[in-house]
Structures are given as C-alpha cells and as structure tokens.
Amino acid sequence: MRVVANGIALEVEDSGADGSQSGWPAVLLLMGLGMQLTAWPPAFVRALVSAGFRVVRLDNRDIGLSQDFDHLGRPNLMWQSVKRRLGLRVHAPYSLRDMAQDALGVLDVLGIGRAHVVGVSMGGMIAQRVALAAPVRVLSLTSIMSSSGALDLPGPRADVLRALLTRPADRSEEAAIENTVRFFRLIGSPAFPLDDQTLRDAVRASMKRSFHPAGTLRQMVAVIADLTRAEELARVRTPTLVVHGRDDPLVPYACGVDTARRIAGARLVGVTGMGHDMPPGVIEHILGPLLPHLESARSAA
Template sequence: MRVQANGHPIEVEDTGEAGRPAVLLVMGLGMQLVAWPAPFVAALQEDGFRVVRFDNRDVGLSQHFRHLGVPNLFVESMRHRFGMRVRAPYTLADMAADAIGVLDALAIAKAHVVGVSMGGMIAQRIAIAAPERVLSLTSIMSSSGARGLPGPQPHVLKALLARPGGRSEDAIVDHTMRLLRAIASPGFPLDEAQLRDRVRLAHRRAYDPGGTLRQMTAVAADDARAALLARIQAPTLVVHGQDDPLVPFACGHDTARRIPGAKLVPVPGMGHDLPPGVVDRLLESVRPHLRQTAP
C-alpha cells in the first residue's frame, strides 16, 4: 500500500497486527523493501512484533525524484575527498523524515528501528531527530559517516561504479550480480540461482539507477552525523561483519563507540549481504535486543 509520508507517496508493507510493538525496517542503498529476507521478517512476527517495511524515496514504488537530476558522482566524490561540501539533491535527514512520516501514517507512536547499510544511517538519523519515537535502534553493516574511516575495497568500488553492459534485463541483472558477488559474505554460502531470481524480480518491480546515485550523494554528504550520535538515547545494537568489503568493520566499531551504551556484535565471515547464514546470526542478536527493549 502507498501512504503519504513527509509529503511524499511512500510504498509500505505492514504485517498490520494492531496492538503489537512495531519494528520499522529500513533498507540500504538502491534496495527495495522486497530485499528484506522473508525468514527475517517471519522470525520477528513469530516473536510478537508488527513488522513494517517500506521503499525509501527514489527506489521501488515510492516517489522518485528524477526532477532533481542525476548527480555527477565523480565530481561529488572529489569534493568529498578534499573536504568540500557534497551537493546532494536531498539529505539522509530528509529520508529519516520520510520514515517518521510512515510511522505517522500508520498511527504508530513508537517503534523499534532496524536499518541495514544506508538504512542504518537513516535509522541513526531517526533516533537523533525523534528520540521519543524510537524504542530501540539496530544498526547493521552501517557507519557513523565520520571522515577518515576506511572505504570500499578497490574491487568493490570498481563494481559499484561500473555500468551495465547494455540496457536489456539480462545485462542489468548480470551487472547487479557482479556487484553482489563482490560484496558477498565469504563465510556464508550464497545460492546464486535464487539470488539471480530475486534480482530479476526486483528489476521488474522498479529500476532507477539515477535514484541510487541521488541516494549515494546523500550518504556522502552526511558527514556531520557522527558528531550527533552521542545524543542517541535509545538502547542500541550495532552488528557488523568482520569481512565487509564495502563498509569495513571499523565503520561499525566507530558507530558503536559514539553511541552511549551501544552493544557491538562482530560477525566473522559476514560481508555486506544477507544470505541465510547471516540472517541466522543477525537474529541471534536482534531478537533478544528487541525483547529486552520491548515496551
């Protein structure tokens, strides 16, 4: 279903169990709500939670911001490298306001907020902007955004900045698969056939590479967030793969040390994806965290 959130149409999937504590799931860069693994969602439901997923702006079935143009990623990355302000079409604070608007539209006063990668950054922004709305915070494979933290490994950066070999569906799916292989968890097996099917279905649901670039510049521009993390009051869990080639483990460590009382859970063999083995490891930490902070 689509709701009006922060003045924009945002696509939402809501398990809808009224009276249950809510968990708001925030997905990462260029990823749609369908990227949340079904077993992860089902496990939270089994634990008695109402689970809300949504498409961030510029992906999936939510509003796209094509009228803002496509950023020049090379130029903006150079500005970031030399300490200049990155010119983003919108901010992660705007995207956090969208997420809070989803809660408003569903009449959810408070929620546990769980974010992955860029979604973890947005989740942090939610906890900063609206502490009264956040029962707990879980930041997975994410970062504080502080300058000086390590970035992607060279082969990952190359895959991230590459373009598809053509405009056909197969060319785009092949391109996405190359990136997903580059960031995959070395310690957890990946079923390539199933993953390819999921990538193909996501492509047919929505495809907007310009939207991903707009989100990417919003991430790069959000380097002031690190100094604000000390304001977060919600009980916080930080989970990060020790073999993450896209957002290195140091980024998760830095996030945890900046948030008062945050618990850091390192996961050996975990990269920057959500295969079944990683989902099992996440649930080992996320489920008790949510139970302990339930209202």
C-alpha cells in the same frame, strides 16, 4: 500499500495492516542503498512477526514503488565524492535527514507512536538519523552493516569500489541483471554464499518490480553529503545494537566498531564470515542478538 508521508508517496508493507496486530510493538525496517523493501528476507520478517512484533517496511524515496525524484536531475557522483574528500560542501538532491522524516511520516500515517528502528547499510544511517531527530519515538536502534559516516573511516575494497562506480556499456535488462549479480557476489558473505540461481532469480524479481538506477545515484549522494552525523551520534541515548560483518568488503568492519564507539552503551556484535548481504546463515547470526535486544527495550519501555 501506497501512503503519503512527509509530503511524498511511499510504498509500505505492514504486517499489521489487517488490524490483527493492534497493540503489538512495531519494528520499522529501513533498507539500504538502491534496495527495495522486498530485499528484506522473508524468513527475517517472519521471525520478527513470530516473536510478537508488527513489522513495517518501506521503499525509500526514489526507489522501488515509492515516488521518484527524477525532476531533481542526475548528480555528478565523482565530483561530489571529490568535494567530500576535500572537505567541501556536497550538494545533494535531498538528505538522509529527509529520508528519516519519510520514515517518521510513515509511522504517523500508520498511527504508530513509538517503534524499534532497524536499518541495514544506508538504512542504518537513516535509522541513526531517526534516533537523532525523534528520540522519544525510538524504542531501540539497530544499525546493521552500516557506518557513522566519519571521514577517517576506511572505504570499500578497491575492486568493490570499481564495480560500484562502473556502468556497463550494454544497457539491456540481461546485462543489468548479470552486472548486479557480479556485484552482489563481490560483496557477499564468504562463509554463507548463495547459489548462483537463487541470487540471479532474486535480482531478476527485484528488477521486474522496479529498476531505477538514477534514484540509487541520488541516494548515494545523500549518503556522501551527510558529514555531521558521526559527531552527533554522541547525543543518542536509545538502546543500540550494532551488527557488522567482519568480512564486509563494502562497508568495512571498522565502520561498525566506530558506530558502536560513538553511541553510549551500544552493543557491538561482529559476525565472522559475514559480508554485506543477508543470506540465510547471516540472518540467524543477526536474529540471535536482535530479538533479545528488542525484547529488552520493550520490557524497559
């Protein structure tokens, strides 16, 4: 369903939309860079619902079926990246703070006062921003394969960075699918590989729903521009779980360690063989600590 939240149109999926989960504690799921709400594995969503949680997902602004921001233009990613490394101000079309307000706006529209907030990758950064902006509304925080954004943290593996920044000369749909499959192969979990056909089918289905690379670019600049979050995380008092793959080539494990270190009382779970994706084997390793974390926070509340 499409809702207007924080003044913009956002696509939302709510497992409690029919009223059957009235009174259930809500879990707000925030997806990563350029990824749509459909990227949350169905088995992951089902497990949360089976555990008694109302699950809310959304397409972040500029991606999927949510409102695009093409009128803000296409930023120069390379120049903005250089400015970040030099400590200069990065000019982003919008910020992660704006995206956090989108998420809070969705909760407002759905009449949800407090929620568990779970984010992966960029979604984990947005989740951190939600916890900073509205701590009384966050029952628990879970940051998966994400980062504090501290400037001294390691970046992507060299081949992953090249693949992330390279635009193929062939702009056809099939070329885009193959390029995306190759990238997901690079960042995938070495101990839990997806077979080629499953991965290719998932990418094709995602692109048929929506394909908006300019939105991904603007989101990327919003991530680059968020320079103060690392220091601000010391203010977070929300019960926090940090889950990170020890074999993540896109957002290295050190980033998860750093995030947990900066949040008082945060629990860090490192998963050997996990990269930067959520295949079936990884889902089990995430749900293992996540469900008790949610239950503990619910009991405390």
